[in-house]
Amino acid sequence: MAEKKHQKVLGSLQPDVEDILSWNDLPEGSFEPASTQEKASFIQDRKSVSYWRDAWRRLRRNRVAMVAMVIVILIALFAFVGPFFVPYDYDEQIRGANNLHPWHYSLEDRAAQDPEAAIEQARQEAAAEGRTLSRLEEAQIRAQIKAGGASELKPRLFGYTDEELQRKANGEFVFPHVFGCDMHGRDIMVRTMVGARVSMIVGICCAIIVLVIGALYGSVSGYCGGKVDAVMQRIVEIIYTIPEVLIILLLSATLKPILENFQNSGNGPLQNLVTILGPNLISIFIAFGLLYWVTMSRIIRGQILQLKQQEYVTAARALGAKGGRIIRRHLLPNCIGQIVTTTFLQIPSAIFTESFLSFLGMGVSAPMTSLGSMCSDALGGLTTYPYRLFIPAIILSVMILCLNLFGDGLRDALDPRLKK
């Protein structure tokens, strides 16, 4: 039969109805009434899948984005929870820990290295045998240790100061300096944690500021259209062409002392807020927020221009909704995917800029630290202490990389139309 059909289709456009007609010839009793249970299960209840659940489902399938997310969470834990487990402070100068390497030599090894100790031991042995140690024997022991000792000294993991090694030998638990200490004897691991925390806070806060300004500006500009839009877009164009790095450098230099003055001016809630966050961080937020909202506003404006032609907006307007309500209730929720993605991708870019500022010495100021300023500090002793540069640099790069990868995944998940 299949062959026959095939031929028919090839041969003529007329549908083959002969066997269709015979389908109606049904034997008696081939139908039976459905039971109530069957009726109930016929309409299967499926939970309606919300937008976010749907996006999460797509995101979960993206392996790269998930790995990136896990790494970002790990770094966030390292940055925010880590400092609670380490007994050192980021600005605590540990005695005797200046320029401590992230490795140590155990006390026993060193004792074996010390010729005086060995001689002392030999002297005691000799005394037990009832004779004194001759000069010749002493010299022999010294020569022996000098010749063979250097290669025996094996570096062990993590750094300890001498004092800490003594305490450790006494059975106390001493938290090791995993990454060593810097030139002032400050624990590098804690500083890395605090630096990563600063970077993350800067990233998130800047993204939020950019989101608020950009969404407001973009939606008003897009919704109003006409002259308002033209004027607002000219302003955007001007800000767009301003070389932002120059202005950010100037702004952060300007705002920092102003905020410090403000912080010292009284004891109000605002002043306390400044104290908690630190004036230099806030100045970075402001500098960043003032200049980087432009891209966000452009994207949102573009979306709103498209959306406002839709029928539901006309319907809302016909029902008498005001502009603000239409923007809040109808337009912005409909471009939420774009907004979330752009905001998220703003985080790595803010971290990028902050590290750049700190590296030039314009970001957070001492004793507060950030990954950028740690890299900058490490420049001086690069050949002797390369790990001081590599540790913060690697964490910074991995953080930005994973945030970028996760942001890309988020974009694909939230807006599958964009996926190529």
Next chain:
Amino acid sequence: MAKYILKRVLMAVVTLFIVICLTFFLMNAIPGNPWLSEKTPSEATIAALNEKYGLDKPVTVQLGLYLKDIAHGNFRNSIKMQKDRPVLDIITSMFPISAKIGMIAIAWAILIGVPLGCLAAFKRGTWVDSLLRVVCTIGISMPGFVVATILLFLLTGGIEGLKLFPTAFDASTWKSYVLPCAALGFYPMCYLSRQTRTAMLDSLGQEYIKTARAKGLKNKKIIFKHALRNALIPVITYLGPQVAFTLCGGFVVEKVFSIPGLGRYFVMSIQSRDYPVIMGTTIFLAAFVILMNLLVDLLYKLVDPRINLSKGGN
């Protein structure tokens, strides 16, 4: 077209003016004054110095005077860092070094990045594509100073016996330029190759490529003559902001390799509150960036006549 150019030039001038005013006010808002050094001068000295350099007048008056001066081509003299040396003189002596490094960096970024992007698009889905994608994603995630310092560490003696390049910058040998240019061009190279890949994939999927293929054209001709030309349009748009970015990357690279360039000098001038130098370098750098953006916009129009710029330019 003429109307469009005029409009853009006007916009550029307005932007420059705004940058000048903004910088002037910001700069004056930085607390502290140029006269503070190890020993604090007396009140009377500060007052006298302020009067001498016109810093005692209100900021708006100062701005007016300054604008008048630069309208006459007078960028004033440095008041602190290189005392009494004309700012214009400082800029013209330092900018060539920065410009040279920046140009070489951009040039190699284009020359390597665009072909790599084409290669990735053409070998889509193979290991070449994956490898390039990994390298480029890592490349755009590493801040410039990380790339620069790692290069500095690896190739100037950090590893035993591997001292290929000098540590101290010396403008007379080409060797001193290799590392800064490599570090500065790495990010744009990765970014360009990503952009080119996307654009190439887009244009390789177009109908006219199919037509060209159906007509029996060679692969090479299709890629270079038909696909690449169209793919380059979005790449060119990116070049304008890239100049600005290279500039900002230049600050870092100049710091890492201790190059006596303009970017480093600008950062130093902010830190020491040398007002005329801050103003002079800002105006110069801003004008440069704005001019580059303008040129790229005009070039854009020239490359792709389909774009109608007079309608808002979006």
